[in-house]
Amino acid sequence: MRQSVEERQERILLLVKERGSLRVAQLADELGISAVTTRRHVEALAEQGLLRRAHGSVAWPDAPAADPAPLPGQQRGAASSAVLGLVVPAAYYYYAEVIRGVKAAANAAGARLVLGISDYRPEEDAAQIASMLDTGVHGLLLTPNWAADTPTAEEEGRILGLGVPTVLLERRAASGSAAAELDRVCTDHVHGACAAVRHLAGLGRRRIALLARENTPTAGYVATGYRTGLAALGLTAPMTAAETAAAADFEARLRRIPDLVADGRVDAALVHTDTDALVLLQHLQARGLRVPEDIALVAYDDEMAALADVPLTAVAPPKQALGEAAVGLLLSRLAEQPGTASPRRHLDLLPQLHVRASTRVAAEG
Structure with a gap:
């Protein structure tokens, strides 16, 4: 028998209260529903203050969130490197060099890179981002597929509600908009x-x-x-x-x-x-x-x-330099101490x- 929304959310609350904290992906497996649907339930419960979300995990309000999964070769509990998610429209033509720059900068910093390709489809943007959040990325580098030069109110809301530091890569939001307060790196x-x-x-x-x-x-x-x-x-x-x-x-x-x-x-x-x-x-x-x-x-x-x-x-x-600069901005944001925040940065690189x-x-x- 199909469970109602209320029954699913009650089941989520029981599981999290029992275990203290869980990965969203683990919750999805236990409930037998998709990770995207599970995230929606978790977000609704978190907005009511009934749960606490952090980096792809969910915790009871007075319990610590689950640690991110260790990187290959690391023991759980050991200091882990940052996990960065990159979502771009394609892995060829223009973006091949951008990806190369992101990968080089991430490797140099000891960070792990997770790559998602949207194939120029807005709905795939959302799917790739949701998957990365569920696996516990610490920050995101995004080249979203906006129909116009700047996001609609709905697109802006999705970007601002991700819950992890985000840097826009080769995308600009209109001056004065909320999305314009995100860090970004673009070609002039x-x-x-x-x-x-x-x-x-x-x-x-x-x-x-x-x-x-x-x-x-x-x-x-x-x-x-x-x-x-x-x-x-x-x-x-x-x-x-x-x-x-x-x-x-x-x-x-x-x-x-x-x-x-x-x-x-x-x-x-x-x-x-x-x-x-x-x-x-x-x-x-x-x-x-x-x-x-x-x-x-x-x-x-x-x-x-x-x-x-x-x-x-x-x-x-400067495609490769764009990727390198975007990683630098994101890692700098991730390194900030809780309660502190440096000014947002808009970096324009000149082509040759x-x-x-x-x-x-x-x-x-």
Whole structure:
């Protein structure tokens, strides 16, 4: 017979009172329900002051919480290293280097890393985080899949209610919001796009186009940097807003660039990402247009730009350094003594411009 919510919660209270403290995962096994459902019951009871939660365990209010599970090779009761959870959208392309940086910094500090991949699905964010909390991570590094550049109220509430120190990685919350008070480490993509525009203008290019898909967390910052860079140099975008709206489909805008180059309306382009920059290069070559003589190209991300037929100049976010810096922030937060708290930190790292053949010849000419 299926138990009611009240019956499950009563059973949880009896088990915890009897044993003093338990892992949430242990509770789930004993109740025969999922860890996610168990966590929901525990959270409800903790809000009423009937239980106490800490690092994936639950305790009777006057009993100590269960110690985190020992690391491999450690005896229970021995001093254990921090256990850090990292949730990112993917383990390839951009995030492979970020993961490498997190792993290197965690290893150097003697911390254990637990990795979760969300596959760009918001519901998987929640599942990965819940699993990590149940296994007792001490802190979290998160790149959540927010539909917009900043979280909704519901998404913000979930992040703020995790109960462990959390650092956002390549995600920003709007200034003034509660989530903006979290520590974060990000690439300054506005600066990166500005640097690309300055570089192209320095080559004498005045008709600089932007090609960026609108459905990525980075695109908005790249677009802001592009517009800021043009304005600082007294330049205007070669495509009007009406023309851009008329070709709202990204692939259609990309295919139109060779026509604009042939007509003399575009002589340079900043393209986010590398993959789309490579596709544009192929379209240009198919029309007999030369890079960089007819059009100078700068890619954004620098994952595979150097492998192009004409190696592409690219803006390179400091991906590995991002991961290393995020671990540093989280470990610093974990090391704080109870009752003390240093100011929250927002760390922006500047990307670098790697100049290659897609702009170099024009500079020499």
